[in-house]
Amino acid sequence: MNSIIIxxxxxxxxxxxxxxxxxxxxxxxxxxxxxDDGSTDNTSRLVKAYGKAELLKLPINLxxxxxxxxxxxxxxxxxxxxxFKLDGDGQHPPGAIQSMLDPLxxxxxxxxxxTRFSPANQGFKSTLMRRAGIKILQGLxxxxxxxxxxxxxxxxxxxSKKAIEFMAQHYPTFDYPEPEEIVLAARNGLRIxxxxxxxxxxxxGISTISSTMSIYYMLKVTLAMIFIFLRPIEKDKx
Amino acid sequence: MLLSxxxxxxxxxxxxxxxxxxxxxxxRRKQIKEAYALLWLIFGTVFVIFSIWKxxxxxxxxxxxxxxxxxxxxxxxxxxxxxxxxxxxxxxxxNNDRIRNLTQEIALLKNQLETNxxxxxKTKTT
Numbered sequence: 186m187n188s189i190i191i192x193x194x195x196x197x198x199x200x201x202x203x204x205x206x207x208x209x210x211x212x213x214x215x216x217x218x219x220x221d222d223g224s225t226d227n228t229s230r231l232v233k234a235y236g237k238a239e240l241l242k243l244p245i246n247l248x249x250x251x252x253x254x255x256x257x258x259x260x261x262x263x264x265x266x267x268x269f270k271l272d273g274d275g276q277h278p279p280g281a282i283q284s285m286l287d288p289l290x291x292x293x294x295x296x297x298x299x300t301r302f303s304p305a306n307q308g309f310k311s312t313l314m315r316r317a318g319i320k321i322l323q324g325l326x327x328x329x330x331x332x333x334x335x336x337x338x339x340x341x342x343x344x345s346k347k348a349i350e351f352m353a354q355h356y357p358t359f360d361y362p363e364p365e366e367i368v369l370a371a372r373n374g375l376r377i378x379x380x381x382x383x384x385x386x387x388x389x390g391i392s393t394i395s396s397t398m399s400i401y402y403m404l405k406v407t408l409a410m411i412f413i414f415l416r417p418i419e420k421d422k423x
Numbered sequence: 424m425l426l427s428x429x430x431x432x433x434x435x436x437x438x439x440x441x442x443x444x445x446x447x448x449x450x451r452r453k454q455i456k457e458a459y460a461l462l463w464l465i466f467g468t469v470f471v472i473f474s475i476w477k478x479x480x481x482x483x484x485x486x487x488x489x490x491x492x493x494x495x496x497x498x499x500x501x502x503x504x505x506x507x508x509x510x511x512x513x514x515x516x517x518n519n520d521r522i523r524n525l526t527q528e529i530a531l532l533k534n535q536l537e538t539n540x541x542x543x544x545k546t547k548t549t
Binding site for chain 1: 450452456457458461521525528
């Protein structure tokens with residue numbers, strides 16, 4: 186199945202080429218698009234020099250939500266039936282894409298989330314604060330969607346055509362959209378499924394979440410998720 | 424309880440609750456982004472609390488040195504307005520920068536597009 190891999194990047198010059206090479210090894214038939222979210226380092230130059238990935242260079246920094254939405258718009262424009270999103274920092278193993286692809290092909294899910302936390306994968310290390318934060322978000326997700334999402338902040342996701350069309354228009358574009366996306370998807374009739382994935386530690390750079398997994402972040406995300414839950418179902422723009 | 428309340432307190436409670444409902448509805452309809460409504464929500468909540476909790480208002484007013492406790496509500500309201508205006512000034516400044524950036528990008532893109540089109544017609548006619 187023709188698939189596209191969306192990689193939003195902000196200053197990932199140290200890890201992006203490694204990620205791209207790994208993808209061409211594991212998933213050579215996928216189209217790869219790197220969304221450069223106004224990086225101030227050599228991310229774009231490296232991707233252009235690499236040559237085997239598409240590049241969208243955003244003239245201003247939109248944040249991860251805006252960058253990812255750009256990727257969905259591209260996927261929609263190019264009529265891809267299936268899209269994946271993974272981070273440019275090397276945490277998400279491209280080899281897991283195949284297992285995430287299966288529920289999309291069999292049409293049993295619209296949004297597939299790669300989860301670090303599964304019975305088979307207890308070895309994932311993280312700080313206590315992060316795990317506490319994730320537990321709180323997990324509880325919130327359950328309250329607002331009735332689903333038990335074990336890894337609501339995971340950015341490693343797969344999308345069906347229906348999800349691509351929806352997200353191109355309605356992606357949550359503020360700050361850290363991962364948990365909001367889940368409530369939005371559930372509220373608007375997209376089927377969600379989690380697939381266990383073995384993730385790695387960030388290879389370099391600073392995580393956008395770890396330094397801000399703070400009270401302020403939790404408040405903002407909680408508020409956003411509640412409002413998404415309260416809103417009526419999105420109407421499509423024709 | 425209603426009878427022992429002063430008229431102004433009742434008005435303050437009703438007003439602040441209506442305000443909160445208004446703000447929440449605006450957010451729900453996507454006419455305000457959560458980030459920009461956050462200050463209104465926080466101050467609205469503080470307003471509702473101190474409208475209802477007279478003892479708390481009296482205590483805080485005495486703490487700050489205000490003789491007439493309801494004046495503290497005015498102060499809170501003024502603080503809210505000032506903070507929101509500052510937030511807006513920051514956001515407007517940032518947006519102006521981004522608009523300038525985008526405008527320049529468009530001009531450069533048009534230039535590139537015209538150059539490409541000219542080269543395309545040149546190679547056609549040669």
